[in-house]
Amino acid sequence: MTTINDLILRTTTILIAFILFGFSIYLFLAGHSAPGGGFIGGLMASAAIVLMYMAYGYETVRKIIPVDFRFLIPIGLGIAVLSSIGSFLFGQPFLSQTFAYFHLPILGEKELATALLFDLGVFLTVIGVTMTIILSIADDR
Amino acid sequence: MSNLAVLPIVIPLISGILLALIHKKIHLVRILAKIFTGLNLIVSLYIMYDVQQNGSIVLESGGWNSPFGIVLVADLLAIVLVVTTNIVALACVFYAPKSLSKQQEEFYFYTFFFMLITGVSGAFLTGDLFNLFVFFEVLLMASYALIVLGGGKVQLRESIKYVLINLFSSMLFVTTIAFLYSVVGTVNMAQIAERVQEVDQKGILTTIAIMLFFVFGTKAALFPLYYWLPKPYIVPNPVVSALFGALLTKVGIYSILRVFTLIFVHDPAFTHNFFIWIAGFTLIFGAVGALSTNNIKLVVAYNIIPAVGFMIMGIGIYNEAALSGAIYYLIHDMIIKAALFLLVGAIAYLAGTSDLRKIRGLIHQYPLLGWLFFLSAFVLAGIPPFSGFIGKLLLLQGGLESGEVVIVIIALLSSLLILLSLMRIFVRGFWGEKDDSIQVNKKAAQSFTIPVVFLLFFSVLLGVGAELFYPMIESISSYLLNPEIYIESVLKE
Numbered sequence: 064m065t066t067i068n069d070l071i072l073r074t075t076t077i078l079i080a081f082i083l084f085g086f087s088i089y090l091f092l093a094g095h096s097a098p099g100g101g102f103i104g105g106l107m108a109s110a111a112i113v114l115m116y117m118a119y120g121y122e123t124v125r126k127i128i129p130v131d132f133r134f135l136i137p138i139g140l141g142i143a144v145l146s147s148i149g150s151f152l153f154g155q156p157f158l159s160q161t162f163a164y165f166h167l168p169i170l171g172e173k174e175l176a177t178a179l180l181f182d183l184g185v186f187l188t189v190i191g192v193t194m195t196i197i198l199s200i201a202d203d204r
Numbered sequence: 205m206s207n208l209a210v211l212p213i214v215i216p217l218i219s220g221i222l223l224a225l226i227h228k229k230i231h232l233v234r235i236l237a238k239i240f241t242g243l244n245l246i247v248s249l250y251i252m253y254d255v256q257q258n259g260s261i262v263l264e265s266g267g268w269n270s271p272f273g274i275v276l277v278a279d280l281l282a283i284v285l286v287v288t289t290n291i292v293a294l295a296c297v298f299y300a301p302k303s304l305s306k307q308q309e310e311f312y313f314y315t316f317f318f319m320l321i322t323g324v325s326g327a328f329l330t331g332d333l334f335n336l337f338v339f340f341e342v343l344l345m346a347s348y349a350l351i352v353l354g355g356g357k358v359q360l361r362e363s364i365k366y367v368l369i370n371l372f373s374s375m376l377f378v379t380t381i382a383f384l385y386s387v388v389g390t391v392n393m394a395q396i397a398e399r400v401q402e403v404d405q406k407g408i409l410t411t412i413a414i415m416l417f418f419v420f421g422t423k424a425a426l427f428p429l430y431y432w433l434p435k436p437y438i439v440p441n442p443v444v445s446a447l448f449g450a451l452l453t454k455v456g457i458y459s460i461l462r463v464f465t466l467i468f469v470h471d472p473a474f475t476h477n478f479f480i481w482i483a484g485f486t487l488i489f490g491a492v493g494a495l496s497t498n499n500i501k502l503v504v505a506y507n508i509i510p511a512v513g514f515m516i517m518g519i520g521i522y523n524e525a526a527l528s529g530a531i532y533y534l535i536h537d538m539i540i541k542a543a544l545f546l547l548v549g550a551i552a553y554l555a556g557t558s559d560l561r562k563i564r565g566l567i568h569q570y571p572l573l574g575w576l577f578f579l580s581a582f583v584l585a586g587i588p589p590f591s592g593f594i595g596k597l598l599l600l601q602g603g604l605e606s607g608e609v610v611i612v613i614i615a616l617l618s619s620l621l622i623l624l625s626l627m628r629i630f631v632r633g634f635w636g637e638k639d640d641s642i643q644v645n646k647k648a649a650q651s652f653t654i655p656v657v658f659l660l661f662f663s664v665l666l667g668v669g670a671e672l673f674y675p676m677i678e679s680i681s682s683y684l685l686n687p688e689i690y691i692e693s694v695l696k697e
Contacts, residue, residue, distance in 0.1 A: 137224040137315075144217055150207075157210040158265040158274075 069118065076118035083111035091186050092179075101182035105189025112190070113197060132198065135191030143184025146177060208251050209263040209278040212286045212325040215244045220318030227312055234301050237314045241297045244321070245290040252283045256676070260693050262331070270695050271395045277331035277694060281531065281680045285328045285458060288535050291662055292450045292542040293321050295655035299546055300443045302651040303553070308354050308441070316353070319346035320447060327455045331694055333384070334391045336459065337377050340423070344370050347452060350444045351436060359439045366436040373422035380415045387412065394694035397467045397687055406470050413468035413475055417460065424456025426516060427485035430509050434493065437508070438501040438558075442549020445501070449508055450542035454534060457515045461530065464519060465684040466691075472522060479520030484614045486513030491621035498560040500548045500629050507544070507584065507625065510618050511537045517611055518599050526602025527681035528674075533595030536666055540583050540592065543659035544626075547577050550652035551633065554645060560629060564636040569644050574634040576656055581630060583663050585623035591667035594674070 087107035094100030115124050150159035162176035219240035223233050255261060260279035264270055278286075297317070304313060323343025330336050348370075351363045385391055387408060388399040400409055418429070425433040437448050468475060490509025497503060511533070518530025550573060552558040555566060567574040579590075586592035596619065603612040666673060683689055 134225065137221045141218075141221045141225075144214065144221065148214055156263055156265055156267050157207055157214070157276075159267045 073118050076114055080111045080115050083107060083114065087111065091182065094182055095176065095178065101185030102189055104182075105186040106193065108186070109190045109193035109197075112194060116197075116201075132191050132194035135187050136195065139184045139187030139189075139191055141184070142187065143181050146180035146184060149177070206261055206263045208254060209261045209276045209329060210265070212244060212248045212251065212290070213276075213322055213329060215240065215247060216318040216321040216325065219244075220315045220322065223318065224312060224315040227310055227315065230306060230309055233309070233314055237297050237300075237317070238294075240318070241290065241294045241321075245287070245294055248283065248287045248290050248325075251278060252280075252287050255280055255283050260690075262694055271390060271392045274335055275331040275392065275394075275694055276329045277690070278329055279690065279693070280676065280683065281458075281461075282328045284531075284535060284676070284680070285454070285538075286325050288538045289321065289324050289328070289451060292447070292538060292659070293317075295542060295546065295659045296443050296447055298658075299446070299549075299652065299655040302648060303443045303549060304441055305354070311353065313350070313353060316346045316349045317447070319343075320350065320451070322346075324451045324455055328458060331393050332391055333381055333393055333396065337374070337381060340377070340455070341374060343452065343455065344374065347448060350447070351440045353440065353444070356439070362436040362439045365432055369422065369432040373419050376415065376422075377419045380412060380419060383408075383415070384412050392694070393462070393466060394691045398691055398695070400467055400470060409468065410471050410474060413464070413471075414478075416463055416468075417475070417479075420456045420459045420463070421482070422456075424453045424460065424512050424516075425509055426512060427482050427489055430486070430490070433508065434502055434505040437505040438499070442501075442545055442552070445505070445549065446542045446545035449505065449545045450538045453508055453512055454538050457512060457534060460516070461519055461534075461684070465522075465527070466687045469687065476520045476522045479516050480608060480611050483513045483517035483520055484611050486510065486516060487614050487618040491618040491625070494625035495621060495628075499558050500551060500560055500563075500633065501545075501558050503560075503625050503629060504541070504544045504548050507622060508541060510622055511541065511584075513618070514596065514599060514615065517615060518602065521599075521602045521606050521608055521611075523602050523606055524678070524681050524685060525598050525605060527684055528677045529595050529598030529600075529602055531680055532598060532666075532673075532677050533592070536583075536591040536595050536663065539659050539663050539666070540580060543580050543656050543663065544584065546652070546656050546659070547573070547580060548629075550649070550656070551577070553652070554649060555633075555642060560632055563633040563639075565634070565638045566642070567634040568638040569642055570649055572653055573649060574630070576653065576660060577626075577634070578630055580656075580660060580663070581623065581626035583660070583667070584626060586619055587623075589664075589667055591663050591670075594667060594670045 087104045090099035090107055091101060091104030094104070112124070112128065115127070147158045150157060160177045162174055165173055165175050167173050219237070223236060226232060251261070255278055260277060263276040265274045265276065300313065301309065320343050323339050323346060326339035326342060327336055330339055348363065348367055351366055352359055381391065384396065387403065388396050390396055390399065403409060422429045437445055464475065487510045490506055490513060493509065494503050494506035497506070514533050515530045518526045518533065548558070551563070551566065554570065555563045557563065583590040583592050586596040596615070600612050600615065603615070
């Protein structure tokens with residue numbers, strides 16, 4: 064535990080981490096028709112997590128996010144691969160995508176594409192890789 | 205269904221992911237790894253059958269038409285190499301549990317193993333130059349991880365060299381693709397091939413061709429660029445060395461074969477003659493290197509280099525006999541190099557050292573291992589009934605047809621040196637008086653022997669049953685000499 068009084072850092076982190084998370088999800092969802100996508104969204108989300116680690120330390124963040132980031136890598140890759148071989152079921156070539164229009168409760172008429180699933184895979188993999196690298200370097204023995 | 209072409213890439217990818225999730229349950233992981241590798245071999249054999257019956261499978265991924273999307277082309281050459289890759293992988297996956305420590309296995313060995321297979325199969329099957337680069341990176345990333353797995357001091361030192369040289373050549377690969385893209389405006393191999401024929405100024409294309417040759421030559425360890433290969437290949441575990449020796453350099457050779465029979469055939473008088481020179485030097489330096497050392501692993505690692513020289517010689521001579529020889533030799537060499545690396549790994553494990561001067565009389569304790577080594581030395585050197593003979597015979601025949609007498613003589617002499625280098629191991633290590641300090645470990649010897657027998661079975665089959673395989677190899681080489689067939693099957697014009 065640090066002995067420095069870092070009240071300002073911790074208080075602003077609460078605010079900024081939320082904004083960063085929100086922005087990362089915005090980037091992730093915007094990728095189809097505006098700059099953004101799974102890669103940059105994932106990097107932004109891991110930036111938020113790193114900020115929390117810097118302000119609150121390892122133990123606290125482990126309690127808030129009880130995820131082993133190492134497992135996010137295969138899970139993300141799995142989602143991406145499954146979303147691309149899903150096309151086998153419909154007799155389409157590998158990596159085919161499809162989209163449909165849905166009427167969602169609040170957002171109204173929206174176009175949903177299966178490319179989003181692939182991007183979700185990228186998003187999770189990027190978070191997993193970035194956090195694994197940072198935590199295993201920081202975790203000195 | 206055209207999706208067949210992607211299965212040899214997707215099956216190992218999924219298995220790698222799955223095994224990463226359960227990496228601590230080591231017994232389950234071992235069984236699943238064997239099942240998945242076997243499944244992948246069966247699937248690729250089925251694809252090979254399908255390709256033989258119905259011609260090459262072209263998969264336009266995502267449903268995008270050919271020059272615009274990513275294509276995977278499973279033609280006979282690619283799928284035969286994928287099948288060979290999976291045979292090697294199956295032997296390695298059975299060898300691994302005994303050879304690796306439990307800690308190494310738990311630390312994602314099988315995930316990286318399957319990623320390596322993914323990358324190699326992808327590099328064989330892709331029909332797109334930039335995707336070839338991506339698959340190169342997939343297999344190289346996995347190989348970086350495999351080479352440091354275990355974290356020994358020597359491994360760290362050699363892996364730095366390995367990573368540096370490969371990063372440099374990958375960077376050069378991207379630059380070369382950028383140059384080629386700015387000249388022809390596409391990265392689809394079939395369309396590049398078509399446009400290269402139409403471009404008037406051939407000088408820049410020859411420059412790009414030589415740059416690409418430099419890139420692939422670094423990956424394949426050709427004459428001036430082989431200096432990085434021997435040491436990094438012997439420091440990891442024997443099973444990793446076997447995978448590297450059997451697969452990695454061969455991907456480079458395959459790329460040269462593909463690129464210089466499909467795309468850059470506009471100036472063979474310059475490019476292909478250049479290959480013959482390179483091949484001559486590669487043969488000499490590799491064979492001399494193999495004789496220069498007393499480390500048995502290093503002897504086998506140096507033997508990769510003349511083998512690569514033989515294949516480049518076939519591509520350089522560039523007629524039907526020589527190309528068939530190169531392809532035959534490529535398939536034969538993938539199998540026999542894996543078998544040899546596994547064998548010397550077993551010898552070093554059982555004798556407790558890889559220094560030839562300290563090993564003697566092993567034949568008293570391990571007769572089967574000794575005779576297997578003797579057999580594989582004969583296979584590698586090209587003694588008649590075995591598979592090395594037919595490849596070399598075709599190469600020599602092709603060389604004499606084109607009047608390249610000098611390279612033929614060099615090839616014959618270096619075959620002698622290769623035989624000498626392996627016989628030295630046999631004579632010094634296996635003959636002689638019984639060394640009583642060696643503890644006989646029958647169980648370990650048995651689990652090391654079975655994968656080697658499996659590989660040598662295919663090796664012998666490839667030589668004895670040459671009548672069976674030769675028509676297929678011949679049709680591949682005549683297919684390679686007519687790039688129009690490839691272009692038409694991809695672009696469908």
